[in-house]
Amino acid sequence: MQETDRKTxxxxxxxxxxxxxxxxxxxxxLKARDVTQRAGCALGAxxxxxxxxxxxxxxxxxxxxxxxxxALAPASAxxxxxxxxxxxxxxxxxxxLENRRLWSALFEHRLPEGAAMPDWHRQEHEVLIxxxxxxxxxxxxxxxxxxxxxxxxxxxxxxxxxxxxxxxxRLVGVPEPLLRQEVAALVGALVLGAKVARAGAMxxxxxxx
Amino acid sequence: MQETDRKTxxxxxxxxxxxxxxxxxxxxxLKARDVTQRAGCALGAxxxxxxxxxxxxxxxxxxxxxxxxxALAPASAxxxxxxxxxxxxxxxxxxxLENRRLWSALFEHRLPEGAAMPDWHRQEHEVLIxxxxxxxxxxxxxxxxxxxxxxxxxxxxxxxxxxxxxxxxRLVGVPEPLLRQEVAALVGALVLGAKVARAGAMxxxxxxx
Numbered sequence: 001m002q003e004t005d006r007k008t009x010x011x012x013x014x015x016x017x018x019x020x021x022x023x024x025x026x027x028x029x030l031k032a033r034d035v036t037q038r039a040g041c042a043l044g045a046x047x048x049x050x051x052x053x054x055x056x057x058x059x060x061x062x063x064x065x066x067x068x069x070x071a072l073a074p075a076s077a078x079x080x081x082x083x084x085x086x087x088x089x090x091x092x093x094x095x096x097l098e099n100r101r102l103w104s105a106l107f108e109h110r111l112p113e114g115a116a117m118p119d120w121h122r123q124e125h126e127v128l129i130x131x132x133x134x135x136x137x138x139x140x141x142x143x144x145x146x147x148x149x150x151x152x153x154x155x156x157x158x159x160x161x162x163x164x165x166x167x168x169x170r171l172v173g174v175p176e177p178l179l180r181q182e183v184a185a186l187v188g189a190l191v192l193g194a195k196v197a198r199a200g201a202m203x204x205x206x207x208x209x
Numbered sequence: 210m211q212e213t214d215r216k217t218x219x220x221x222x223x224x225x226x227x228x229x230x231x232x233x234x235x236x237x238x239l240k241a242r243d244v245t246q247r248a249g250c251a252l253g254a255x256x257x258x259x260x261x262x263x264x265x266x267x268x269x270x271x272x273x274x275x276x277x278x279x280a281l282a283p284a285s286a287x288x289x290x291x292x293x294x295x296x297x298x299x300x301x302x303x304x305x306l307e308n309r310r311l312w313s314a315l316f317e318h319r320l321p322e323g324a325a326m327p328d329w330h331r332q333e334h335e336v337l338i339x340x341x342x343x344x345x346x347x348x349x350x351x352x353x354x355x356x357x358x359x360x361x362x363x364x365x366x367x368x369x370x371x372x373x374x375x376x377x378x379r380l381v382g383v384p385e386p387l388l389r390q391e392v393a394a395l396v397g398a399l400v401l402g403a404k405v406a407r408a409g410a411m412x413x414x415x416x417x418x
Contacts, residue, residue, distance in 0.1 A: 150383055154392075168319075173366060196401050
């Protein structure tokens, strides 16, 4: 094997090992020693393949984001902007329920203070936001595009919050078996509100934005 | 000093020290050694005053919940159920912004697997939920009370999610300076949707719940 092939191979094995570790123990239990042991290499070998453990986590999260994107994709075919928004939110809840540790890792990972997220990983987040954003643009065609971009993040945060508290089993969260129903109720009220606000705006009224 | 007074005094000092430590470093940086050093007692003294570090954190969180309750209280006087709901959500965002580390500790603290939350702390959460619940009951008087209880948790999770992602500085979150505006937009759309759904239900229509 060539030197670069060996490096690529080690890298692939380390990412797979880190993913398996997160799946088993969650991100907060991730230890470099367990990852290298599982990948069958020396502890120091990590630094031949990636910059540090943070990069390894971001590579795992990158795969999760891609899978999440795949899971959200069918929602685009749901029909009206309202139906697409509801389908996206439901697909998000289902993905979190079925991939709880990998999904949690997306939000538990924090770079050391002062470290900037690399561009490749930043871009993957933008792709996710854009996917959620498309139907919302159709929900409120009366709003300027910058406002839509902001509202997409707000909608995402709202759905995410309900999912997050439920999956953490928080007292203030909804019980997990009712999560999908409650996400549907939330998004149902939101799209209904958006529809009324749009109608008001189109009649030149002073509707909420 | 009597033995019980001494114990109460130590306990008070330890809770104050833990709170100061969380304020300075956040919950994830909390160490028993730093707490006892700050309280001016031996490391083992913690176990004379509280069961363990988890109880100490819950005692700090208990104070934060009380302060949060105080911060939410004026919202009840905002007028219509819609106005009260908006005022509650805004007060929640402001509280989080102004008490970020203590507020984060409410959601970062996890009891060891299998440990149940003590009743006294559980009850404090119920009080918070009840406070948020009151105006929502007036928003949707057509819904059965169990459904309202659930919907309160969903509304809370939605607002919490937007606040949480913004304060964590997540890429998918809204920028912090726009947080209050976006919480208002979210809750505005939600109460508008609730109003339309209620009107539909009262006309015997097949409106979303």
